[in-house]
Amino acid sequence: MDAVTLRRFFHRHAEVGFTEFRTAGKTVELLQSFGYQVSYGKDAIDESSRRGLPDDGQLEEAYQRALRDGADPDIAQRMRGGFTGVVAVLKGKQEGPTVAFRFDMDALPIQESSDSDHVPHTNGFRSIYDGSMHACAHDAHTAIGLDFAKRMASRSFSGTLKLIFQPAEEGGRGAYAMAQKGVVDDVDKLICFHLGLGVPVGTVYGGSTGWLNVTKYLAHFHGYAAHSGLSPEQGRHALLGAASALLHIHAIPRFGKSDTRVNVGKLEGGSSSNIVPGYAKMLLETRATVEEVNAELERRVRNIIKTSAEMYELDYEIEITGGAKSIRCDEELVSVALQAASNVEAIRAAEPIFTASAGEDACFLTERVQNLGGLATYMIIGSDIPYPHHNEKFDIDEAALPIAVELLENIAALTLNPS
């Protein structure tokens, strides 16, 4: 299967963070068939470092669904309960550095469009899983990783090639748990990348900056249910408190010295029109280019949730379910990437540093590599997109896939001292 075929397979089987049983299972199967030594399940991810895990029911339901859809039962069994990370290793003929490439695999909780201008729908690879969708190109990332893996399997090189397939990038959760397992502790050079982000096909950035510090929150509001007609005053309205928090979090001021973001992305509460809602919960996030400012945003979010809860005499809890930090790209690796790009015919423009305004949990991998003396970079590979990232009509230009594979091959050639 080529990268495009694989990408469409993964697009159809869109699985959200920590439930990538079909995706990661397929990945293990293929990598094993290419001759890689593959670690996965509890060997690839630290159990207690997994933040923002879905609840047991959701994990089990997705697991059973993957089995029904043809996942290898032995492989899936070892991932059961949310252990969907995969690490593949291929040794070269001679000694040499360990060079790692990272790919993220998870989808988003979005109902994919079935509009007539949405290519995945009209071409028959729309997500078959209601409410889940690849709207951030991770399907393509995984496909690129596997096509790249296949090609490298027949190459001769020195050193060690390591491929990291990561779950749960959305929400800033999976990379941290794999880093904590130590999967990059032997890595000398780590290459990460993302497709899209407004960069057109044929343009590549060898590195990036401006990645936002991100914190993800889950807040619970506990009120008291009452009959809305007989005695509304006996209730404590959880949704009024939550709606207050939602509005005021969005009204947190801009900062003079840092770009910032706030978003309440989900809110659920109450049960019936004639009951004062006794419970509500919300998912939200903050982002900032400056780490201290994100810490200040967290302080303000906590205060707004606290005071909104107290305003309606609610109890509340706040959980941190994920996050990310900024990423620093080493100049040496950026240069390698640009040199590699210059040998890809379809790449018409190669630039050094892209300024992103998103969060990326690859930060936990790059930081660990750098702390241990290694190098890291995070590239942007252009791919035209008709709709914004995270939209129900998001799609990519698949012409980006072979370009990306060739670029990774060239980087491997430059870093794994070719014999």
Next chain:
Amino acid sequence: MDAVTLRRFFHRHAEVGFTEFRTAGKTVELLQSFGYQVSYGKDAIDESSRRGLPDDGQLEEAYQRALRDGADPDIAQRMRGGFTGVVAVLKGKQEGPTVAFRFDMDALPIQESSDSDHVPHTNGFRSIYDGSMHACAHDAHTAIGLDFAKRMASRSFSGTLKLIFQPAEEGGRGAYAMAQKGVVDDVDKLICFHLGLGVPVGTVYGGSTGWLNVTKYLAHFHGYAAHSGLSPEQGRHALLGAASALLHIHAIPRFGKSDTRVNVGKLEGGSSSNIVPGYAKMLLETRATVEEVNAELERRVRNIIKTSAEMYELDYEIEITGGAKSIRCDEELVSVALQAASNVEAIRAAEPIFTASAGEDACFLTERVQNLGGLATYMIIGSDIPYPHHNEKFDIDEAALPIAVELLENIAALTLNPS
């Protein structure tokens, strides 16, 4: 089975409006065993008049659950898809008036408490259905109806006894659909009642007034999803619009000439912390003692939803899913009720008219009877309650059950010209 045993059975099998397959099925079985002529399914409810119906998936899931829990498959089959009304008729020996009694059967979408002071939990009859609970005594209403039915089966009387077991009182939905089917068109006298409402055991009101005009709404907000980090400005935030509507609906002013209520009882929207929410929906209601004022509340609610949606450039729809009107009790029937009460030893206080501040969809039945020349009343039968109606710890004092049954028997004796 006596009334208390039945009430606990129904309490355990708490089913929300239009999904009362186990409850109504059991009711049909018992009424048939007592010798009543029983109509149900599409014979007892008008299909297209059912407002606020759960979606097909929920109806089917509840149906399958009822089958698993022992519902008679033949009976349940005829109720499949939300036809859970039941009408039982017993003819007396001589000609005479048709006297009807009405009982509602549905539960509420509340997670029942498992606190150690919650009697249904400690005594083993807590709801076995996650998220559903009898928190408004309809379990007791149905049990009273069946115990009363059993006792009347062995009585001699003139005229016709008609027992109406109604689904979906909560949300103001079921009575309307049964009235539209014509189930009370031959009724000369209609007796309805409710337990609790702050009235202690041993006190009974022969009639009631002050029932609120109620309208139930379902509002949809359609925005546009976008990546909350890269380009939040490309999103149209459905939850900000919905939260605005929620707050401002609760800020609708009090009225000088009518008591009013507003409640947003449920809100759901968005999917993930890093996506600008593209969709949200809310359930809400308005109530007023004066009908024109409730119409004015509806006008204001519609305007607030419209302008809140427009503020965030959202599309929206508003559906009316139910409602109720005020109830007028005929003095003659109130007198009958008081006379009947005077012969029940456990009733220590019998009062004419209770002022309620709740909504009741029995209004559609009483109005229809009265429009056709009949009489109606709505009684309140006392039962101490430790927590407010619609609270997760709501419970009743079961001592009210035999009192209620005896009261209904006495009313039947007075109205069905005893031979």
Next chain:
Amino acid sequence: MDAVTLRRFFHRHAEVGFTEFRTAGKTVELLQSFGYQVSYGKDAIDESSRRGLPDDGQLEEAYQRALRDGADPDIAQRMRGGFTGVVAVLKGKQEGPTVAFRFDMDALPIQESSDSDHVPHTNGFRSIYDGSMHACAHDAHTAIGLDFAKRMASRSFSGTLKLIFQPAEEGGRGAYAMAQKGVVDDVDKLICFHLGLGVPVGTVYGGSTGWLNVTKYLAHFHGYAAHSGLSPEQGRHALLGAASALLHIHAIPRFGKSDTRVNVGKLEGGSSSNIVPGYAKMLLETRATVEEVNAELERRVRNIIKTSAEMYELDYEIEITGGAKSIRCDEELVSVALQAASNVEAIRAAEPIFTASAGEDACFLTERVQNLGGLATYMIIGSDIPYPHHNEKFDIDEAALPIAVELLENIAALTLNPS
């Protein structure tokens, strides 16, 4: 001057609470000319019991304005600083009871309409004081009191007639300060009244009930000013906190067991578009038919202000600036009023008890009289109004004035044992 002429004079010189220097001065002049013994200034009002006093600048400005407009300087001097209460006493020929009548004199801080259908404007007696207006008929009350005083001056009666002209009824401030001075401590019967309230000309109520418990609040929010472009995050936005409080106070739920009201009537904060507002203040009130419920409203208002302030890290203070309680009318006096009304030809309907939904600080006078063993009532005297009370186009039907005067005369005749 007859009542209508006087009313128009007072309407032109509309003065808000505690600044009625021209109004009260004119009242003193006339009462003295009629032969009454008149107390005023610090003799009629308890200095430290005056709540919600305007600031010194406002008091002085209004004082100077009254002097410029012809107030008697000697009389005004004794009222300077907000001592605008007046008590007039007339002894009858024989001993007898002390019967008091109470009239309020203050205007409201409203800019009066100059529309072509606003009678006071087209007839040349629109308020000459920018921003102040008689929009609650107190101009008429005072005029009725003075016309009544003139007529009584030539009558023969037993006992003592006492006329109380009170400042600052709006905001619930003046009656309390006069009651604390003891002005009704010798009163056996106290008659109060209001024009309008939706009652048409020719209808009179001998008493009233349903007067709301009222509390008036002034809240201050202290934030921190900052440049809104350079460093908005360094500011603490007082208006965001105040706006939050405003919205959430209006969202306080209705109560099942009491009619309630909430209103934020004034908000001021900030200074310039490019400064994060460092200060804001708001005036608000709560009302409830049940005294305990008003106490609960106060508890909730305080909590909402506190939590809204804390949400934006503001300091805050809350002052109580006034209030009122419910009024109890003695049946004996209501009967007297109805008997008196029956002798007024222009009164076509005399009813016992009107249900008001407003607040009235006469409560402090009626309660004091009743606590000391006397009787009190509060009548409603009909007067058609084209626009609601407190609206900029409020006006009365002056036909009510002679009716009111005649009614008061008849009540005096019945209570001051005519010789």
Next chain:
Amino acid sequence: MDAVTLRRFFHRHAEVGFTEFRTAGKTVELLQSFGYQVSYGKDAIDESSRRGLPDDGQLEEAYQRALRDGADPDIAQRMRGGFTGVVAVLKGKQEGPTVAFRFDMDALPIQESSDSDHVPHTNGFRSIYDGSMHACAHDAHTAIGLDFAKRMASRSFSGTLKLIFQPAEEGGRGAYAMAQKGVVDDVDKLICFHLGLGVPVGTVYGGSTGWLNVTKYLAHFHGYAAHSGLSPEQGRHALLGAASALLHIHAIPRFGKSDTRVNVGKLEGGSSSNIVPGYAKMLLETRATVEEVNAELERRVRNIIKTSAEMYELDYEIEITGGAKSIRCDEELVSVALQAASNVEAIRAAEPIFTASAGEDACFLTERVQNLGGLATYMIIGSDIPYPHHNEKFDIDEAALPIAVELLENIAALTLNPS
């Protein structure tokens, strides 16, 4: 008088935009005494281009105040009504270019601190005008301009020196009206500057970028007043609508491609706690680094105000009262500034370009000069500040004043071809 003495004089006489009668009057007097040819009043400012003018009452009151405080009556008379711009011209001995320097003169509507650590208070030059304060260093700018003018008067140079003293920089109002009058139409080089902005004493930037596009708005909300107890539903609550607009304007999302700002800086509405507020108004602003984004912010602000008004059935109007655009500094002039700075001993660091995040209406002058073929720059001159700009305790380090004067002299020397 030296710069420090002058600065303290202006600090004491803090006058807000278009009311700088004392400040501009003093400026005219001094410039005339130095021998400059001075234009002012309607000769220096275009009447109909003055946006955001205070109302007539405020203009007149400030005018009278200036007269009382010693303003020259003849000079002030020509500025009466808000014509407070001043242009001074000094011709050199030979022909040469026209070089202009611009100084802004207005204060802010802030109540100045009287805390014991606020130097202007403890040193006796706190603003004597209640509610006005120099919290953005324009007092110093004017003082620097006058000291510089005095020194230049005794110099020999070629060309023409033009000094522009501008009113109403705050709110983005005065520069536009002077540019429209044509005061810079003959200017070849225009030098503008600001003190402070976080830059320490001894550091100077020769140019700046990042100036925000700014729009200033005044919004009116017209509701309907009613009695808050009797019939709140008859009112249309202007403050609820305004508070909604305020909150939702602050919740406008961040933009991915432009730094933005929003601020509601002032809100006033209502009159009394017992009246549903019939009117409210607010001052606000938007800012963005990208001009199109500021246009989009304006679109959103207008929509939020519209929908908030409609939500509460209010009429509304929106006025644009001022604004600013970004500023482009010409490299040639930046170089001149840096060269000039290198000759000032107290300047320890001279940098080319400062990134500001504020708005500056000098943009209208620089743009006009550049459009006509001239050059412009906007420098930042360091001055330590203990509190942020626009705070009630803002102050500057006066050591910056002689530095600034010397820097301007050096720039003049380099640009006015010294003989």
